[in-house]
Each structure stands twice: as C-alpha cells, then as structure tokens.
Amino acid sequence: xxxxxxxxxxxxxxxxxxxxSLFRRRAFNIDSxxxxxxxxxxxxxxxxxxxxxxxxxxxxxxxxxxxxxxxxVENITEEPAIVRDLAMIKVASTDETRSKVLExxxxxxxxxxxxxPESLTIEITGTEDxxxxxxxxxxxxxxxxxxxxxxxxxxxxxxxxxxxxxPSALAQLTDDSNVSYSV
Amino acid sequence: MSNVTTKTGAxxxxxxxxxxxxxxxxxxxxxAILPAYDALKHSKLHHILVRHEQGATHMADGFARASGxxxxxxxxxxxxxxNMVTGIATAMLDSIPIVCITGQVGSKLIGSDAFQETDITGxxxxxxxxxxxxxxxxxxxxxxxxxxxxxxxxRPGPVLIDITKDAQQSSCEFDYEAAKxxxxxxxxxxxxxxxxxxxxxxxIKNSKRPVILLxxxxxxxxxxxxVCEFAEKSGIPVAPTLLGLGAFPASHPLNLGMMxxxxxxxxxxxxxxxxxxxxxxxxFDDRVTGNLKNYAVNAKKIHVEIDPAEIxxxxxxxxxxxxxxxxxLHELLPRxxxxxxxxxxxxxDRARGDSAVRDIQNLPDNGHLYxxxxxxxxxxxxxxxxxxxxxxxxxxQMWEAQYYKHEQPRxxxxxxxLGTMGFALPAAIGAKVARPEAEVWVVVGDxxxxxxxxxxxxxxxxxxxxxxxxxxxxxxxxxxxxxxxFYDRNYAATPLLNPDFAKLAEAYGIRSMTVSQRxxxxxxxxxxxxxxxxxxxxxxxxxxxxxxxxxxxxxALHEMIRRPSPIVETAADD
Numbered sequence: 001x002x003x004x005x006x007x008x009x010x011x012x013x014x015x016x017x018x019x020x021s022l023f024r025r026r027a028f029n030i031d032s033x034x035x036x037x038x039x040x041x042x043x044x045x046x047x048x049x050x051x052x053x054x055x056x057x058x059x060x061x062x063x064x065x066x067x068x069x070x071x072x073v074e075n076i077t078e079e080p081a082i083v084r085d086l087a088m089i090k091v092a093s094t095d096e097t098r099s100k101v102l103e104x105x106x107x108x109x110x111x112x113x114x115x116x117p118e119s120l121t122i123e124i125t126g127t128e129d130x131x132x133x134x135x136x137x138x139x140x141x142x143x144x145x146x147x148x149x150x151x152x153x154x155x156x157x158x159x160x161x162x163x164x165x166x167p168s169a170l171a172q173l174t175d176d177s178n179v180s181y182s183v
Numbered sequence: 184m185s186n187v188t189t190k191t192g193a194x195x196x197x198x199x200x201x202x203x204x205x206x207x208x209x210x211x212x213x214x215a216i217l218p219a220y221d222a223l224k225h226s227k228l229h230h231i232l233v234r235h236e237q238g239a240t241h242m243a244d245g246f247a248r249a250s251g252x253x254x255x256x257x258x259x260x261x262x263x264x265x266n267m268v269t270g271i272a273t274a275m276l277d278s279i280p281i282v283c284i285t286g287q288v289g290s291k292l293i294g295s296d297a298f299q300e301t302d303i304t305g306x307x308x309x310x311x312x313x314x315x316x317x318x319x320x321x322x323x324x325x326x327x328x329x330x331x332x333x334x335x336x337x338r339p340g341p342v343l344i345d346i347t348k349d350a351q352q353s354s355c356e357f358d359y360e361a362a363k364x365x366x367x368x369x370x371x372x373x374x375x376x377x378x379x380x381x382x383x384x385x386x387i388k389n390s391k392r393p394v395i396l397l398x399x400x401x402x403x404x405x406x407x408x409x410v411c412e413f414a415e416k417s418g419i420p421v422a423p424t425l426l427g428l429g430a431f432p433a434s435h436p437l438n439l440g441m442m443x444x445x446x447x448x449x450x451x452x453x454x455x456x457x458x459x460x461x462x463x464x465x466x467f468d469d470r471v472t473g474n475l476k477n478y479a480v481n482a483k484k485i486h487v488e489i490d491p492a493e494i495x496x497x498x499x500x501x502x503x504x505x506x507x508x509x510x511x512l513h514e515l516l517p518r519x520x521x522x523x524x525x526x527x528x529x530x531x532d533r534a535r536g537d538s539a540v541r542d543i544q545n546l547p548d549n550g551h552l553y554x555x556x557x558x559x560x561x562x563x564x565x566x567x568x569x570x571x572x573x574x575x576x577x578x579x580q581m582w583e584a585q586y587y588k589h590e591q592p593r594x595x596x597x598x599x600x601l602g603t604m605g606f607a608l609p610a611a612i613g614a615k616v617a618r619p620e621a622e623v624w625v626v627v628g629d630x631x632x633x634x635x636x637x638x639x640x641x642x643x644x645x646x647x648x649x650x651x652x653x654x655x656x657x658x659x660x661x662x663x664x665x666x667x668x669f670y671d672r673n674y675a676a677t678p679l680l681n682p683d684f685a686k687l688a689e690a691y692g693i694r695s696m697t698v699s700q701r702x703x704x705x706x707x708x709x710x711x712x713x714x715x716x717x718x719x720x721x722x723x724x725x726x727x728x729x730x731x732x733x734x735x736x737x738x739a740l741h742e743m744i745r746r747p748s749p750i751v752e753t754a755a756d757d
Contacts, residue, residue, distance in 0.1 A: 010368060014316075018308065025309045055495050062492035068313040068333060071368040 002031060003057045004083065004153050007046040007064060008038070008072040008163045015069045019046060022063055028052060032150035043071065043163055047152045072163050080156040086123070086149045087131045088113070092142035093120045101141055108134040119144055187358045192320030193222035193351040196284070199327035201228060202359065205255055207616050209233055209242040213259025214299060216286030218351035231616070231645055234637035236263050238609035240270020241635070243281040245613030247274075248596045249571055249621070251405070253334050254281040254613060260288055261299030264345070265306065269603060271341045272310040276600025277426060278403060280339035282330050290318040290347040304345050312340030318347050320355040324362035332364050337371025338490040339403060373491065374506040375514075382502045383485050384518055390459035390483070392527045393419045396442065396471075399426035399599070400464015400489060400508045402592045407431070409512035410463060418522040420531060422450050424465050425584055426599040433588035439531065443471035445581040448732045448743045449534035455741040457482045464488065464508045467497040468600065473740035487511050552701055554579055554654045554724045558586040560704045561624065561652065564712070570622045571596060571614050575607035575631035578660035581730045583626050605634030608651070612638060615647045622650070622712070629655040629681050639691045642717050650711045651693075651719040653684055656726050664729050668744065688719035699723040 009015045016035055023030050031049040038045045052060060057075060064073045093101050101120055105112060110124035124134055128151060135143065155161075190198070196219055200208070207229045212220045223230055233239040236258040243254030258267055264285040274281045288297040304316045313333050315326050323346065330342040387393065401410050407430055414421050414437045421431050422442040431438050440447040442454060451473075454460065460482045465471070472478045475497060484500040486493075487508055494503040504511050558579075561572075572587055573596040574580040580597055589595050596614055598606040607627040615623045632653055642649055663677040688695035694714050698707045698721070711718035732743035 014304070017305070021308050055499075059492055059494075059496060062490075062494070065368075065370065066312075066490070066492055068366060068369050 001051070001053060001077075003050050003052050003060070003075060003077045004081070004151070005046075005048045005050070005060065005064070006074045006076055006153060006161070007048060007070060008161065009044050009046060009067075010069040010071060011037070011042050011044045012069060015044065015067075016046075018067050018069060019048075019064070022067060023048075023050070023060075026060075026063060028056065028060055034150045034152050036152070038163075040163070047150070049151060072161055074155075074161055076153060076155055081153050082156060083127055083151050083153045084125055085128045085131055085151045086125045087135075088121060088123050088147050089135065089138060089143060090114075090119050090121045090145040091138050092118060092144055094118070097141055101138065104134070104137050110134060186360060187356050189354050190357045191218070191222060191352060191354050192317075192323045192346065193219040194225055195320065195323045195355075195357050196327060196346065196351070197222060197226040197228055198357075199324050199359065199362075200255060200282075201226060203253065203327070203331045205253070207231060207246070208255040208257055209239040209246075209613065210257030210284075211236050211239060211259070211263060213261075213263045213286065215260035215288055215348050216257065216263070216284070216351075217259075218348060219257070219284070219286065219346070222351075230257075231612070231641065233609070234640050235635065236266035237270050237605065238612075238635055238638045238641065240267045240281065240283060241273065241603075241606050241609035242613035242616070243283070244270060244274045244279050244606075245573060245596055245610030246617040247279050247281055247339075247613070248610070249593055249614035250617035251403075251593070252280075252617070253331055254279075255284065256281060257284045259286045259299065260303070261301045263299075264301055264303035267343075268306060268310065269601075269605075271307055271343065273598050273601045273603040273606060274341040275310045275312070277598065278339050278399065279341065280334040281341045282327075282334050283341060283343040285343065285345045286351070287316065287345045287347045289349045291349070293318075293347070303343065307343050310341070311343050312338075314343040314345070316345045316347075317350050320350050320353045323350065324357060324359060325364060328362060329364040329366060333366070333369065372507070373489070375504040375511065379502060379504055380514055380518070383504055384515070386459055386483050386485055386502060387417065387419075387461070387522075388520060391524075392457045393417075393459040393461060393522075393524065394439075394454055394457045395419050395421040396454070396460055396462045396465050397421050397423040397427040397430055398463060398465025399424065399430075400487075401427060401430035404464065404489070404508040404510075406464070406509035406512055407592050409509055409516065411435070412516055413512055413519065416516065416521055417519050418524045418528070419461065420453070420524075420528060422446070422454065424468070424471055424599075425597065427465060428584060429589035429592045429594045432590045434590060441584055444473075444734045445585065445730050445732065446471075448741075448745065449531070451734065451740045451743065452534060453531050454479055454482075455739070460484045462486045462488070462500075463512075466490075466493045469497070472497065473734045473738055473742070477739040479740075550700065552699055552704070552722065552724050553728055554582045554656070554722070555586050556701050557652065557654060557698075557704055557722050557724065558582050558626065561626075561708055562587040564705060564708045565622060565624065566590070568622050569618075569620065570594060570624060571611075571618065572624050572626055573597070573607050573611035573614055574625075575627040576602045576604045576661075577628045577631060578656075578664065578728070578730050579626055579628045579654035581661075582654075585730075604628075604631035607631060608635050609638045609641075611649050611651075612641055612645070612647060615649050616645075623648070625649060625651040627651065627653055628660060629653055629657065629679055629684070630659045632684070633681075636687070639688065639693060643691050643693060647717060648715065649717050651688075651717070653719065653721050654724055655681065655684065655721055656724050656728065657681065658726060660728075661730070663727070664733075667727070667729065668733075668735065684719060684721040693717045693719050695719045695721065697721045697723065
C-alpha cells in the first residue's frame with residue numbers, strides 16, 4: 001500500500017541525504033520524494049511516498065523521528081488531502097496532429113507552454129491518475145520527453161501541523177514527553 | 184558580558200569537552216587535527232596515545248561501558264577517520280555513548296580531493312546516532328554540547344564531529360553559556376500512556392508462565408534495582424541476553440541464565456513454553472530469537488523499550504511501553520501484584536538438571552586444558568573482587584558468558600551487536616582508565632588478539648595493570664565450529680600459525696606466562712594478579728573444542744545442537 005508522509009525537517013545542509021539514506025539503509029523503497037521550502041525559512045518540507053504495510057509505515061515514522069534534524073512526521077495516507085503532481089510532456093506534433101493534441105490538452109485542463117514546428121510541450125498539474133490519463137492518450141502521437149516532479153501533499157481544511165522550530169533550550173527539550181506510540 | 188573571551192576553535196573544543204566532565208581522551212594525531220593537538224597544552228585533559236585509531240574508538244567505547252559516561256576518541260582526517268569506522272559501528276550496534284572528533288582539511292579545500300580528505304560525515308551517516316561537519320570556530324561550542332547531549336540521552340549512541348583545520352585555527356568570541364544546544368526535533372524522552380500500562384498489567388496478571396527477557400537497556404538506564412524488585416515482587420524468572428549479563432545477579436534464584444544461540448538449552452525451552460514474554464530493554468536480536476516463525480508462538484509479548492523504531496521490528500508485540508526502562512518500572516512496580524508462579528518455576532527447575540553449561544565444568548583433570556576450565560577457574564579466583572572481564576568475539580566470548588557468573592552490572596564488556604573481533608584489548612584499556620580500582624581481565628582468542636595487539640604498547644606507555652588471558656586454540660574457533668557443523672569440516676582459512684605470544688609480550692616489557700595444564704591455571708592467575716604490572720597468559724587450550732549448546736541459523740530457539748559426549752551430572756555451582 002502506498003503511504004504518503006509529510007516530513008518537516010530543519011533547513012540545513014545534508015538533511016535530504018540523511019532522510020534518503022535512512023530509507024536506503026532500512027530497505028524501504030521510496031516511490032517519490034519531493035522537498036521544498038515552507039512558510040518558515042528554517043523549515044523544509046518533504047513529501048515522501050513509500051510502498052509499505054501498516055507496521056512498516058509505523059516503523060518508517062519512528063525511524064524518521066530518530067533523525068535529529070526531523071521536526072515532525074505526518075502520515076496523511078488515510079486523511080483527506082490535496083495531492084498534486086506536475087508534469088511537462090513534450091509531444092511530437094505536425095500540422096495535421098497539432099489541433100488534436102491541443103484538444104486533448106484542453107480536455108485535461110493542461111496548458112501548452114511551448115510550441116515548435118515538430119512538437120508541443122504541455123504542462124499539467126493534478127493527481128497522478130490524471131497525469132497518467134493524459135499521458136496515455138498522448139502516447140499515440142509520440143511522447144518525445146517527459147518530466148514529473150513527484151507529488152506534494154497538504155491536508156484539507158484549516159487544521160495545520162504546528163512545527164516548532166524555535167531554538168529550544170536543553171531544559172525545554174527534556175520536558176517534551178507527551179509523545180507516545182501505541183501498538 | 185564578562186563571560187565572553189576570544190579563543191581559537193581548538194581551545195574551545197577542549198574547554199567544552201572538559202566541561203562535559205571528561206578527563207581522558209584517546210587519540211592519534213595527524214595533519215588536519217594538529218591545531219587541536221597543539222591546543223592541548225592549555226587543557227587539563229589527559230591524552231592517551233593509541234597505536235591505531237580503531238583502538239581509540241574501542242577504548243572510548245570500553246570507557247563508556249565501564250563507567251556509563253561518554254567516551255571520547257580523536258583522529259585526524261582521511262585514514263585516521265576511516266580507521267574509526269569499525270569502532271563507531273560497534274558502539275552504534277550496542278548503543279554506547281561515544282563522541283569521535285576528527286580533523287578535516289580546510290573548509291576551502293573540501294570537495295577537492297585534497298591530501299587526506301575523506302567525506303567522513305557521509306561515510307558514518309548510517310553508523311552514527313548523529314554527526315556534524317564544523318567549518319567555523321563559532322560553531323564548535325554549540326556542536327560539542329549537542330554532541331554529548333545526543334550521545335548520552337535517549338537510546339545512547341556514537342556522535343562524530345568533523346572539524347575543519349581552519350575552524351580549529353581561527354578565533355572567535357566564546358561564551359559557553361550562550362552556546363546552548365539547539366535540537367528542536369530531538370525527542371529522547373518518550374513515555375507510555377495510561378491505557379498501555381493498564382494493558383501490560385492485565386497481561387502480567389493473567390499470565391501463568393511468564394518470563395522476563397532482560398537486555399542491555401537495564402544497565403544503560405541504571406534500572407538494576409527496579410528489575411530486581413519487579414522480578415521478586417511478581418515472582419517472574421529472568422533470562423538475560425549477552426549484553427544483559429550482570430544486570431541481574433547470576434546467583435539470584437530467579438535468574439535462569441543466558442538465553443539465545445549459545446544460551447542454556449532449558450532457558451530457551453522456557454521461553455518457547457512461556458505464555459508471556461516481558462522484554463525489558465532488549466531488541467529481539469536474531470541471536471536470541473532463533474527462527475522468528477516459531478519463536479514463542481504461544482506467548483503474549485510486552486516490550487519495554489526506549490526506541491520506538493524497535494517496536495514490532497523483529498517480533499510483533501501485544502503491548503509496547505516506549506520509554507526509559509527505569510521510569511517505566513517505577514510506574515509499574517506499585518501496581519504489580521505479588522505473584523505465585525511456583526508451579527511454573529518448579530517445571531523450569533526440573534529442566535534445569537539438563538544443563539549443558541555445567542557439562543564439562545567438573546570433569547576430571549585428564550591433562551587436556553579446556554577454555555571452559557580456564558574461564559571457570561578465573562571466575563572462582565576473581566569473583567570476590569570488583570572485576571571487569573572484557574572479551575573479544577568468538578568461542579571464548581560464549582564460554583565466558585557461560586562459565587563466568589556476573590553478579591554486577593558493567594562487569595562484562597563485550598561487543599554484542601556488531602561482533603567486532605579485535606575489540607577486547609583496546610576496550611579493556613578504556614575500562615581500566617574508567618575504573619582504575621577495578622581488576623581488569625582481557626579474555627581474547629588468538630585470532631582477535633592479533634587484530635589489535637599493537638595496543639600492548641599503549642598499555643605499557645600508560646602503565647596500566649591489565650591482565651590478558653589469550654584462549655589460544657590455533658584456530659579461528661567459532662568459524663571453525665561453523666565449518667565443523669555446516670561445511671563438512673572443511674577448515675578453510677581457519678587454522679592460525681601464531682607467534683609465541685609470551686615472547687611477544689616480553690618484547691613490550693609485559694610479564695608473560697604460558698599454560699597448557701589445568702593444574703597450572705590457578706597458579707598462573709594468582710601470579711598475574713600479584714604482579715603489579717600488565718601480564719599476558721597464553722593458555723594453550725584444546726584445539727577443536729566446540730561451544731555447546733547451539734541454535735543453528737534458521738532453527739527454532741529450542742532446537743539446539745547438544746554436546747555429543749555423555750553429560751556428566753554435576754553438583755550445583757557453589
């Protein structure tokens with residue numbers, strides 16, 4: 001089962017390596033991993049999708065927390081969330097096929113971002129399924145090149161994770177004991 | 184701001200390490216760490232010069248295991264740093280708090296393949312609890328404080344700090360108090376919730392055949408007294424792991440003896456027959472479970488463990504109490520009901536007569552010298568004193584675990600998880616430095632001894648009273664044993680052509696003896712103890728002796744290979 005984790009980390013050099021190395025080392029297979037900035041400059045946010053059963057997913061979460069630079073981990077697999085992937089697809093197109101390709105792009109609410117005599121480049125944002133769908137119908141025309149960002153995800157509604165990244169003193173750290181792992 | 188002074192990164196490094204309570208560091212100098220070594224002249228730290236950086240890490244490790252404090256090892260960049268890798272991995276697998284300081288080439292040279300440059304933070308990423316690359320003097324103080332805090336808190340482990348040469352040399356304003364750790368994501372102190380405690384207590388109350396599995400966590404969290412109270416109040420017997428030996432007195436009536444691959448057969452059988460395993464600070468390593476498919480299938484499992492990532496990793500458990508063992512036991516103790524498990528204990532006692540561990544202990548002296556004799560005699564001679572036995576890895580390690588009865592925590596120092604040959608001699612140096620009043624015995628095979636025997640020079644240079652017992656069987660014994668059982672006695676690459684270890688010791692100025700008769704064991708041990716310097720005893724033991732009983736890889740825990748000769752029934756140990 002594909003699990004989606006949102007991982008908040010300290011925005012420091014090498015943190016991406018630590019996270020990626022953890023998955024490699026524990027033999028968990030990353031399906032996709034994206035990383036970017038957040039509303040706080042000192043925090044980066046990763047969206048990681050991993051194929052794992054429930055037990056493995058819990059261990060991934062626990063192992064992520066063992067990384068000193070990881071601030072918060074949320075498994076949003078079972079939660080209502082907005083999940084988006086972005087793709088750019090370069091399709092072969094001639095005078096005869098161009099209008100048909102444009103029509104398909106329109107059906108998928110994709111945008112044409114580049115045109116040349118032999119090709120069209122289409123940008124599409126959406127769920128992975130939607131992008132797979134567009135890709136399928138474009139294939140007969142000849143997909144010359146494609147790139148996808150991998151998914152980013154955010155929980156629906158007003159509930160947001162509180163990521164405490166303020167420099168904490170030692171005393172405050174040791175008091176933080178209200179995290180528990182039930183089985 | 185009277186506390187602010189200007190210092191070099193190197194001076195700050197040592198001052199911060201001193202402020203952590205460190206008095207002795209183990210290291211080896213080199214180009215990229217020279218500014219730090221130069222600054223040692225301003226420091227009160229005692230530096231012990233090792234002969235190989237691996238030795239420094241094992242010494243820091245042995246220091247930590249003997250004392251419970253953080254051990255410190257120092258090396259230069261490149262080969263100095265990579266030589267530390269084995270020692271760091273050893274500490275990682277056994278949750279030992281050490282801090283390793285490595286020099287690094289100048290920050291402007293990083294990435295240029297400069298002389299003696301290596302990406303040691305990259306290399307040690309999976310074998311450290313955390314690591315740092317420090318490129319500015321102003322980062323040194325906070326980094327050292329964080330490193331010590333991370334190393335010793337929660338589930339302890341090794342932390343490496345790689346400091347560039349320019350960060351050591353350059354100066355900055357230094358205010359110790361202001362350089363507070365900043366670890367917003369680090370949560371070492373977890374504790375279970377009330378419903379989890381309730382579930383655990385319910386399982387304990389309803390159990391008819393419970394066993395406590397006692398691990399290294401009991402020693403790390405200093406929970407020996409609580410464990411003892413827990414066992415006595417509940418009447419539940421205790422089976423320790425290798426690293427749990429000493430956490431519960433061997434002579435305690437509720438102590439069953441060691442479990443696992445070379446544990447007592449009837450202890451393993453007890454675990455298999457149990458209806459409740461209460462795992463305290465142990466991680467269900469494959470050496471103690473045997474084949475997981477048929478491991479204690481009828482038992483419910485309670486797992487008290489500080490590291491949430493260990494829960495359900497190897498064995499699926501019914502209740503997990505994630506937290507510090509001592510604190511969890513403090514919560515549980517007042518709510519534990521006095522239990523009467525006499526029926527269960529009686530049935531275990533009936534199996535107790537079938538003890539493989541005692542099967543050669545009191546054999547008549549027929550001229551053969553068995554390693555088990557050596558270790559058992561050593562135990563009888565030294566048990567009245569505060570003695571630390573430091574073992575290497577292999578047959579002698581298992582015999583030590585079987586025949587030396589540990590009453591006190593931190594009286595056995597051994598590499599469990601990584602199984603690092605070459606560990607014993609340097610780790611013993613660290614142990615002796617940590618507890619100079621204790622009697623220290625190295626029990627080491629002839630193979631492992633030769634991996635790090637260069638540290639004999641360190642023993643002499645530091646004038647340390649360390650006794651070394653080489654269990655010399657002319658083989659890589661445990662590998663030979665596997666070849667005997669599983670590779671049709673094809674002893675490929677296991678016979679050893681050894682130097683004369685006694686002469687070798689003499690070359691270092693270490694007093695030495697060679698023993699090949701049972702009757703000479705005790706006199707040699709006594710002579711060694713009376714001598715006021717280091718002593719090496721070369722015990723020539725039976726060449727093709729085998730550690731029994733044994734759970735073969737892939738077998739269930741109770742399916743043990745037993746000693747084929749008729750077992751001699753012996754009186755109980757005194």
